[in-house]
Amino acid sequence: DTGVSQNPRHKITKRGQNVTFRCDPISEHNRLYWYRQTLGQGPEFLTYFQNEAQLEKSRLLSDRFSAERPKGSFSTLEIQRTEQGDSAMYLCASSTDRVNTGELFFGEGSRLTVL
Amino acid sequence: GNSVTQMEGPVTLSEEAFLTINCTYTATGYPSLFWYVQYPGEGLQLLLKATKADDKGSNKGFEATYRKETTSFHLEKGSVQVSDSAVYFCALSSRGADGLTFGKGTHLIIQP
Numbered sequence: 001d002t003g004v005s006q007n008p009r010h011k012i013t014k015r016g017q018n019v020t021f022r023c024d025p026i027s028e029h030n031r032l033y034w035y036r037q038t039l040g041q042g043p044e045f046l047t048y049f050q051n052e053a054q055l056e057k058s059r060l061l062s063d064r065f066s067a068e069r070p071k072g073s074f075s076t077l078e079i080q081r082t083e084q085g086d087s088a089m090y091l092c093a094s095s096t097d098r099v100n101t102g103e104l105f106f107g108e109g110s111r112l113t114v115l
Numbered sequence: 116g117n118s119v120t121q122m123e124g125p126v127t128l129s130e131e132a133f134l135t136i137n138c139t140y141t142a143t144g145y146p147s148l149f150w151y152v153q154y155p156g157e158g159l160q161l162l163l164k165a166t167k168a169d170d171k172g173s174n175k176g177f178e179a180t181y182r183k184e185t186t187s188f189h190l191e192k193g194s195v196q197v198s199d200s201a202v203y204f205c206a207l208s209s210r211g212a213d214g215l216t217f218g219k220g221t222h223l224i225i226q227p
Contacts, residue, residue: 003158004158033213033214035214040219040220041219041220042119042204042206042217042218042219042220043159043204043215043217044217045213045214045215045216048213048214055213056213056214058214091158091159093159098213103161103164104151104159104161104215105158105160106151106158106159106160107158108156108157108158109158
């Protein structure tokens with residue numbers, strides 16, 4: 001399978017714990033995006049990488065959230081001191097083109113449940 | 116700021132019915148417009164797009180026309196199939212922006 005891969009697919013944690021999600025994009029894609037989707041809502045943009053550089057961050061990305069993309073390959077999204085409001089599906093997408101002309105390829109997402 | 120409004124679901128139709136899912140947007144400048152689809156158990160995938168006014172995007176029998184005067188990008192299909200059952204998301208991207216703004220999604224259910 002050469003699509004976007006996300007792990008773990010589902011994470012259940014207690015409030016206050018830290019969690020980390022991993023995204024492996026399609027290998028030749030230099031652009032990588034993180035989105036968050038809550039029940040009944042569309043995906044909301046969190047952050048964007050071009051190669052290893054984090055070029056844009058949404059105001060939704062509080063100080064408890066950090067994303068990295070070392071060496072411009074896979075990416076991690078870490079949430080520290082989780083809160084119940086962080087419960088959501090976290091989506092990763094990758095592409096080769098600018099978002100306004102190209103196509104984003106999405107993974108199946110990592111679902112976070114904070115108890 | 117940018118926003119996308121699409122009709123609430125679920126939308127339930129019989130096979131071979133005509134489909135319209137309404138989408139209107141608010142954006143600065145001239146955004147690009149997209150429809151993404153999410154089939155059960157799968158990630159979102161691009162269905163069609165239009166990058167300038169009056170462009171028509173089309174794919175798999177679906178069509179949508181970029182209407183600047185009405186700020187709309189309605190999705191249509193002449194004859195739906197059970198396999199079209201999915202959640203459909205309208206989205207936009209402003210020039211120079213790096214993220215997509217999505218609508219809330221419309222759940223489409225096609226009955227045999």
